[in-house]
Amino acid sequence: MFFLPLSEQAQEEFDQLKEKIQSLNPTEQEQDNWSYIWGLSKYTPKKYYNYTYSSIEAHPIFKWIWACQCEKKIKLFSWFMVNDRLHTKDILCRKNLLYDNGDYNCILCGHGILENVLHLFVDCQFSKRCWARMDIVWPINGSLEERIAALKSNDDRSFAMELILIGAWSLWLHRNNCIFRQNISSLQQWWASFLAILKIQTYRQKEDTKEKNLSLDS
Numbered sequence: 001m002f003f004l005p006l007s008e009q010a011q012e013e014f015d016q017l018k019e020k021i022q023s024l025n026p027t028e029q030e031q032d033n034w035s036y037i038w039g040l041s042k043y044t045p046k047k048y049y050n051y052t053y054s055s056i057e058a059h060p061i062f063k064w065i066w067a068c069q070c071e072k073k074i075k076l077f078s079w080f081m082v083n084d085r086l087h088t089k090d091i092l093c094r095k096n097l098l099y100d101n102g103d104y105n106c107i108l109c110g111h112g113i114l115e116n117v118l119h120l121f122v123d124c125q126f127s128k129r130c131w132a133r134m135d136i137v138w139p140i141n142g143s144l145e146e147r148i149a150a151l152k153s154n155d156d157r158s159f160a161m162e163l164i165l166i167g168a169w170s171l172w173l174h175r176n177n178c179i180f181r182q183n184i185s186s187l188q189q190w191w192a193s194f195l196a197i198l199k200i201q202t203y204r205q206k207e208d209t210k211e212k213n214l215s216l217d218s
């Protein structure tokens, strides 16, 4: 009653394994040798990861995120943002977590629109004004990674990627301050905090990028 027939693929793999085992001629004198499929006797998570995911091509945006000259916390935040893993209100709503007396709308613009990752960082009227201060105008269509890729390729500033990620991070902090500290959404306040974050990040950047970045301050 608990017998489950093997799938066609599993049966094929089972037959191959049987053939391989039958072709072995173990002798008592020989010692067993253990090795991993990637050819080494030592296990490393990196080898396992490279072997398992070698056939998967990730969007180049992930390389750009890890390669950019920002603090790790900003890179990690960006990874969460692009993968839609931030605790935006739409996700909390989906998980049935009551939020802010059931108010799942974007606090930045106050236009009564459900807060999700695309609205918060791209489509929100407040965020658009913030991006405009950075000379960034988002493309209208596409997923978040497609839009970031388009922004990056159309922006000839060498620090475009850093700017996008720092901009998003500063909006996220501004949003959190509005929700958890009851601050009022304000372009001036956001701008001041954006410049402060930018200044800290420029200490990590190469000299030419640093100068260009600080020019936003003027």
Ligand SMILES: [Zn+2]
Pocket (backbone or CB within 6 Å): 106, 107, 108, 109, 110, 111, 113, 119, 120, 123, 124, 125, 126
């Ligand atoms: Zn909004």
